[in-house]
Amino acid sequence: MIEVDEVCKSFTVRRRSGRLRRSRTLVGAVDRISFTVAAGEFVGYLGPNGAGKSTTIKMLTGILTPTSGRVRVSGLDPSRQRTALARRIGVVFGQRTTLWWDLPLRDSLTLVRHLYRVERSTHQARLAELTELLELGAFLDTPVRQLSLGQRMRGDLAAALVHDPELLVLDEPTIGLDVISKATVRAFLTRLNTERGTTILLTTHDLGDVERLCRRVMVIDHGRLAYDGSLPRLRAALDADRILIVDLARAAPPIEVDGARVVRTDGPRQWLAIPPSGNAAAVVAAVAARHEVEDISLREPGIEDLITRLYGGGVPADR
């Protein structure tokens, strides 16, 4: 479904150097990435902001032309055959709606039907199905500007699927959604993938999305593919130490406590690593009993930590 072969993308950036002179510099966004996604897969595409996620997605959808390398999606060259490709894929950008703000959701979906030239009868059946699965019924005739974020996202998903695409590309589809909307969206995506066989590529910051949805995960960092593998392996890597951040009243030598070890100190602040099997509550109690503590916080390992670890370990810098 997707073939990416040795793809690079760099941007020309004009910078001021000196008073009048401007120099052009090439900034690499994606650096020799290769991967393939087979039909029917559900792939999570992760990475910190600015790692090259959006750039990759834009190359896959034909918005950007790769500087070098070869991209094929549904057998088409995205940047050359963008319009043809648009008829075969669906794309949802989580922070940008494509719906008509002042019109009822139903009107937007009808318009999309015309843009994609979907037969009326096919559309009616499809709309009924999407309405049921995404629970659109209650607000199908409400102007989009009055919808909640979760409702709008479901509407956008429906709009991206009106033409029954083979591939669905999602960029942060659950960002800012409440728990119930998230659950509806996730359940829907799982059914879409398993029952209809739609290939799904998902970028997200939400590890919950990945754990519940994706069987395969790719991680990009600094424009390079840092990890491509199964979810269990990712989970193993995820079972990393939790970090307890302790702010003491004053600077002190590294705290010695059972079940944790100090990995970094910075003045009165100390970072303690607690292994997955350890008891965080016991560590907190022990630290508080022996030291004057101003503040204490526990950080679960997130995607950013995971990526740092993939790159050779160590405790990530405090952010």
Add this chain to the structure above:
Amino acid sequence: MRLYAWIAAYALRRYSTYRVAALSATFTNTIFGFMRAGVLIALWHARPSLGGYDVTDAVTFSFLTQALIEPVRIFGGSLDLTERIRTGDISIDLHRPVDLQGWWLADDLGRAGFALFSRGVPPLLGGALVFSLRWPSSPATWAAFAGSVLLAMLVSFGLRYLISLTVFWLHDDRGVNGISLITSMFFSGMIVPLVVFPGRLGTVAQLLPWAALIQMPADVFLGRRTDLLHVYAFQGGWAAVLLAAGRLLTMTARRRLVVNGG
């Protein structure tokens, strides 16, 4: 007072970051200066001393108009204040220990200050490259012109502040903005100098606040009006009336906000 100076300085800095946009706009202002000059030259060819202007006055007037477009915002329109009213953020502003009108006036003067140089100078220089323009004959005239421009900025702000506040009642400012654009374009002398307006139309137009925006500073610049006391009284009078009306409307809006709970 220090606070307002800071607001103005901040606005000036903020606007000065949009250099490409300013450059691109001033380019078009200059081009339009040439086109308007072309039309006026043809008119003054037919009627050499029309309205007391000669051809040089008319040409200078064209470029001066283009130079003042942005400093006195001839195209009208509302302040960014409308956006805060529409989103309801205005209730926060009204509870600050800063005068709302004063805040926005300082902000607008900062904007106008940057516009005076970035948008005001190039059209005049461009015009001077091709035509011989009529420049103020003495430093005193320059000073008188500067005072007149400052008063024009106050009148312009007074008008636009009133327009912005109508959003409290109308909720959509596109309509009033359109009306303000038309009246301001026509009655400022932007399309045709007010000195050319015939009969009663001319008399009335010379008395409206829009005459204070371009026609008066231009007449001072060209040395056609040396009765500075009259000019300043006219401009200052309109500024005072408009600003006072703005104060009154602010108070009404505040009361309305308190009654309706925001």
Add this chain to the structure above:
Amino acid sequence: MVEAVRIYLLLAGTWMRSAAQYPASMVMLLATQAVATFLDAAAILIVFAHTPRLGGFSLPEVMFLYATSGISVAVADITLGTVERLGEHIRHGTLDTLLLRPVGPLLQIATEDFNPRRMGKLVPTAVMLVVSLRHLDLHWTLARAATLPLMLAGGVGIFWALWVLAAAWQFAVVDGKQAANSITYGGAYVTQYPLSIFGRDALRGLTWVLPLAFVNWEPALYVLGRPDPLGLPVFFRFASPLVAAVLAVLAALAWRTGLRHYQSTGS
């Protein structure tokens, strides 16, 4: 082509329904647009209050030029005017979402915010054309009558091309919208007047460099039965559609090049 028109009407219709949600605003905007157009004409009347002729042209003749230019601009603006918003779409990253649809981005931006206000300039200028024709006292021949629609069509074509060029320029300079106004709105402004009043050099420039003379000036010389101040061959009076076609090709090339080199913003 038929497909493009179908999509165009579909999108424009959708935006019209959207605009219908704010009827009061739309009526006000339509009215202000119409009044603004009349005020432009009032300016010409004021000029003629002082002189019977401007650059050798009478009031009905200048009104004829004003109206033909105004109709061309109005039709081009109604159908395509919003493409000048391209820079905003690039800045806000919304061009990306437009590129995801199986419809060209030019079509999508051109129909954006389609609303009745766009008609505001067309009606007054059409009225003025009728009025000026009644006062012109011309001897109508078939050739003259045929030149009128030809010049309007050529004018629309030229302004279409200028608007697309102005948009394509923003691919290169994102904040350059206002500079591009000097050819779109500037072109609309100069063609309201007899171009000869701007002097021979300007006239040459407006014929050979930026061919605004073909919007209405050249064909109007024929309709009004006047000699060409530059002494150009008769063929030039009827060249408007050809000039429009050449400009359209240039505009299409510029647009395509811009789109191909488009660098989307970060996220």
